[in-house]
Amino acid sequence: MTLARKLVFALVLLAFSVIAGLETVEVRRELEHSAQDMQHDHRLLGHALSGSFVRAWELEGGEQALLLLAQANRFQSQVKLSWLWLDSPEAAELSPTQREELLAGSDVSFVDERRVPATLRSFTPVEIGPRKGVIEITEPLTEQRLHVSRTVLGTAVATGAIFLAFLGVAMAMGRRLVGRPVQQLVELTHRIGEGDLEARVHLRQKDELATLADAMNQMASGLAAARAQVAAETAARLATLEHLRHADRLGTVGKLASGVAHELGTPLNVVLGRAKMITSGEAEGDETRECALIITQQVQHMTGIIRQLLDFARRRTPQRAPEDLAVLVAHTLRLLHPMATRRGIILASEAEGPLQLEVDAGQLQQALTNLVVNGIQAMKRPGTLRVRLGRARALPPVELGGPEAEWVRLDVMDEGEGISAETLPRVFEPFFTTKDVGEGTGLGLSVSYGLIRDHGGWISVSSEPGRGSCFSIFLPPEARGPQEAEA
Missing domain, CATH: 3.30.565.10 (Histidine kinase-like ATPase, C-terminal domain)
Known part of the structure; x- marks a missing residue:
């Protein structure tokens, strides 16, 4: 995985986590507000009916009071009203704590998950003479749960859309700001490694990568200058070495010179003697031709000796x-x-x-x-x-x-x-x-x-x-x- 992809992945993951966290908090807050609103509505409805229910019970009797609740149910498709004596067997499903709160005159609300669908049950305490009862208000949470599902789905879709948009933008920016510059720097290092010290890279951005590019350009310039200096010094060293070798060769020639001179003495004496014989007339006819042949042989011998010495002393280009x-x-x-x-x-x-x-x-x-x-x-x-x-x-x-x-x-x-x-x-x-x-x-x-x-x-x-x-x-x-x- 490239550096740009790693950065993009990290940024996108961070952004997704932040967005998902914020949306989760928002959904929970909305659910809490919805539950509080429903409980508040139940409390208002219960207290509004409790006064009318007590008066109807006192003036017209219990049947009329219960009829009042039945008539109220006709106008509520979701909310249902019912009466419950706290000392009746039906009140046994309430927990001891809930019974104590109701007997103390406090409203009680809770979600009953045992029912299908789940139901919000609220109890408003009412005193009828010496007995105490409650007006029970029940409302299924189907609509609320459906609303929650829609909210979660909408939030997930919005989060996904934001995630994809951020991913696209981050990838484009990562490619432009990190991926492409890093690729150019890698290509520069490859060219320098192959010996192309004239290679340069120029990034149109002002950040650490641009600073690195400038440093690599300066490094290439320094290496080029150093290579030129090394080449010059190597050439000078080779020239000096060749001069030393030639000087050593000439020194050896000097040592050989006396021996060569002695070696040339004998053939020179032969040449001189034969030349005198020809000049003085001592050699005639075939003897003259023989003297000339001997002189030629001795001269060739001396020429060979001198050529060997000259060949040894001559400076030449190394060649195998x-x-x-x-x-x-x-x-x-x-x-x-x-x-x-x-x-x-x-x-x-x-x-x-x-x-x-x-x-x-x-x-x-x-x-x-x-x-x-x-x-x-x-x-x-x-x-x-x-x-x-x-x-x-x-x-x-x-x-x-x-x-x-x-x-x-x-x-x-x-x-x-x-x-x-x-x-x-x-x-x-x-x-x-x-x-x-x-x-x-x-x-x-x-x-x-x-x-x-x-x-x-x-x-x-x-x-x-x-x-x-x-x-x-x-x-x-x-x-x-x-x-x-x-x-």
């Missing part, structure tokens, strides 16, 4: 596409090979086979590069850094949520000095680093964690001082964003 993670790991390790070689570190990869996954190759390569560079810097002496790719069942962390399931797992295992138990919980904090000055800004692991979270996964770390560390990247087997992963 099917990628073979085994190929991506191999490509990343080739890029980091010069840096690892300078430190006497061997980069080894272990993959179960081709593993297709829809990812942003640039972002995933940046995250993997950061972990491998972090591992290389952690190894103070020659050794082997392994990158292992496969599938494993794992339970996501609490902040990500979800049941245990199968994930794509990428492990980066170094043979460095390890991480202390006090430092381990903070390794993914922005700008937190334990490296020497010039080796890191403290952004690499934090950026990597954010990139993997954007793919719906996470990074875990296990380490023991003196035994190295293992950073594990977990990615969902299917394309999934951070919002889906947290749902």
Whole structure:
């Protein structure tokens, strides 16, 4: 039941109760007045006849007196007059109290429900010498009861008509003043809930519902402004995050530059030597063609190295596409090979086979590069850094949520000095680093964690001082964003 119907029902019920109560009181009052009028009429008639009855009895005898009552009955169709001695057996039907009142000279009236129809009986005391009698006046209450029935019926009809009229007016007013405004407010809440913050409602009335409508309109305006602010702040945050990621990428490029320069030294020496042989005339005929071919091969090799470095450093829009993670790991390790070689570190990869996954190759390569560079810097002496790719069942962390399931797992295992138990919980904090000055800004692991979270996964770390560390990247087997992963 709607609010408007409840209000209408309550008001109509209240009005009906009030009207019915007033009509009931009015009917009872009218009945009391009618009964009093009949008793009064009986009393007047009885006293008017009592004097004539006594004189006729004294002058002409009892028969003439009774004849007087009989003649009076001829002129009354409803009222009947009769004589009754109080000491006669017929007076036994009167109660002792009524007999005492009559003997004391008081009139007595009562309704006799034993008779059909009910009858009003009135007694007027009369003294005939030493004996006392009464003139009994009886009148059936048929007309009175019929009048009461008509009055009650008329009152009920009038009450019903008033009730229906009030019901119609109340329903119309309730619909206009409550039902329709509430429906408009409900529609407004639905539109706001669906994201339409431009929705507004204007009520042409001045009451609490209009005040509520104004408050909801202001709320929608506030939400629209807040959403615009959140969108602007989110865009700024994403832009800042992208700048940080790009800065981290460029920092990694700087670390790779010296290794790349060393990597370019050998092919440049080959190119220079072959070019001198051609220039000096040492190479002739087929040997000249062979020198040109070697120069071409070395230039293509150097171009490939430089292109890899430029591709890694270039800012690009995040874009997911099917990628073979085994190929991506191999490509990343080739890029980091010069840096690892300078430190006497061997980069080894272990993959179960081709593993297709829809990812942003640039972002995933940046995250993997950061972990491998972090591992290389952690190894103070020659050794082997392994990158292992496969599938494993794992339970996501609490902040990500979800049941245990199968994930794509990428492990980066170094043979460095390890991480202390006090430092381990903070390794993914922005700008937190334990490296020497010039080796890191403290952004690499934090950026990597954010990139993997954007793919719906996470990074875990296990380490023991003196035994190295293992950073594990977990990615969902299917394309999934951070919002889906947290749902």
